[in-house]
Amino acid sequence: MKTKYGHLTYCSNIHPGETWSDHFLQLKENLPMIRANVSPNAPMGIGLRLSNEASLELIKPDIISEFQAWLTKEGFYVFLINGFPYGGFHNTAVKENVYHPDWATTDRLNYTLRLFSILSQLLPEGLEGGVSTPPISYQFFDKTDAERKQRVKSATQNITELLHHLIQIQMDTGKVLHLDIEPEPDGILGNVELWIRWYLDVFLPKSIPGIQSQWGFTKKIAESKVRDHIRICLDVCHSAVSFEENNTVVRLLRENSIKVGRIQISSALKVKFPENPKPTLDLLKHFEEPTYLHQVVIKSKDGQLESFPDLPNALQRDVKPFEEWRIHFHVPVFLDSYDLLSSTQSELVSLLNLQKELTFTNALEVETYTWEVLPKELQTPITTSIIRELFWVKSILDREINL
Template sequence: MKTKYGYLTYCSNIHPGESWTDHFFHLKDNLPIIKQSISPEAPMGLGLRLANEASIELLDPKRMQEFKIWLEKECLFVFLINGFPYGGFHETTVKENVYKPDWVTKERYDYTLRLFSILSELLPQGIEGGVSTPPLSYQFFDDNDSERKLRIEKATKQIVAVLHHLVQIQKKTGHSLHLDIEPEPDGILGNVSLWVHWFLNVLLPLAIPELQTQWGFTKEVAEETIRNHIRICLDVCHSAVSFEDNQTIVRLLKENSIQVGRIQISSALKAEFLKQPEETLLLLSSFEEPTYLHQVVIQSEGSPLESYPDLNYAIQRGAKLSEEWRVHFHVPVFLDSYGLVSSTQKELVELLDLQKEFLFTNALEVETYTWGVLPKDLQIPMADSIIRELEWVKSVLDK
């Protein structure tokens, strides 16, 4: 729905379905209920998650037309697509495979172009649209810095190839589409600072002369075009896990004229061990599960940040009284604590307050995809949970 601070929606990756038929079934089962509660009178936008299989199926003209008719009937529209997870995302072991295929592969490139083709078909005129994507790759796919540097170069060249495609779409349709690259702990672009460094020192030097040659742009127009079409996806869970300060993030992005394609509204787990450390660690272990990566970053007074690729490794290590743990586990945003363990809801509210002040994006997307793997006592009916999350965000924005 449209708010004073941007279009507010949620990401459909919370719903299962790798095929379009299955995913559309879950959308039809849940979205009308959610819209009726959240935006009964006005149109409501959707952040659509399409697996690779579903993206191929939805390009079929009959399926596309059926979807368009349903969206119009329900007074819905699509303006965001989540293109981070390529394949299976529910009821399977995902872990680091969420990065596969990565940005050095033709599969990732072709999949992303399909998503942009779909988005250009569905996007209403006058609204910008974005596709989110991984931070190039997973850092542990490489054994050394030399291999990682080569991977970054290959991935960046593919990003530039997508950029040419987005220029072409805008010239043909008038749609302004952007690729929203999403920093995540242990990704090659693991935080906002690394993302900005890559954008300024790797992407721009490669892409500017390419656009000048291909499209006849001046250097200034080429750079403006890149900044419009390649944006950061700011996932608040991810930045909180990395202990990134929200005001520092916003200042860094503003100083370097980086555009934010979307805020992914999400909370991480937070644990302090000053009281009842054994019980706290035991409660954290109830969030350990085999589906998703749950990276852990630990802050101790006077020590550098310490990282673990998954929650089980950190639990095996044990905890110290002076530590604070942040865990990459997308918990419902309307909850600030789970007994001895809390969430990074405070950090999320800080970022939303900065959005209210500076309006640095027009897309606000709730992204709590872990509903099916939450401890059972935190699970409520899915549509009710999504409605409660959106209502909570609205209450923060209205303060």
């Protein structure tokens, strides 16, 4: 739905279905009821998740025409695509496989090019559209610095090739499409600071000369093209897990003229251990599950940070009183506590208030997919849960800012 501070939607990765036909059935079953509740009098945007398999189906002219007709009939429009998970995302052990294939491969490049081809056909006139994507790769895939440097070099070349396609799409259609690279703990671009360092020191110097050569642009115009088409995806769960401070993040992005392709509106688990940590620790053990990576960053009493690649790794160490843990769980945003545990909802509200003050993006996408962690008495059908999430975000956006 359109709000004063951007187009608000949710990511359809909550719905199962790796084939397009299965996923489309889920959309038809859930989306009309959601729109009827949150945007009954106006069209509603969709944050569309497409696996590689689904994209191979949807790119076919007859299939995409059928989808376009349904969007028009039901009052929807697509302006975002989630291109992070290439393969299965439900009912399988995703873990670090979510990074395969990474940006050092042509498979990732071809998949993302296909997503942009789809988006260019679905995107309404007058709107910008983005595809989210991993932060190059997973840092633990490489055993040596030399391997890491080669992976980053290959990935940078592939993203540069994609950039040329996005410039061509803009020249042919007038539509501005952007790749939204998403920092995530333990990604090669694991936080906003690392993302900015790669963008300024590696990507801009690599991409600008090629754009000047191919298109005849001045250096200034070439750089503006890079900044238009390659943006950051600001996932609030991820930045909270890394203990990144929102004011600092937004200041760094603005100081370096980096555009935000979208805010992914999400909350992480926050755990503050009391003097007797055992009851809290016992409760936290129930959150161990085999599907997704749940990176953990621990802040000690003296402010030192310690990272673990997954929750079971963190649970193997001795817990110390007064530590604060941040855990990569995309928990529902409307809740701030789960019994003895809490969420990073306050950090999310802080970023949304900065968006209200500065409006640094036009795309707001709720990305909650761990509904099973809800207390039993709060569990509701998925459609009701999504409606509740969107209403909560809208209530924050509608709230007056106290400066």
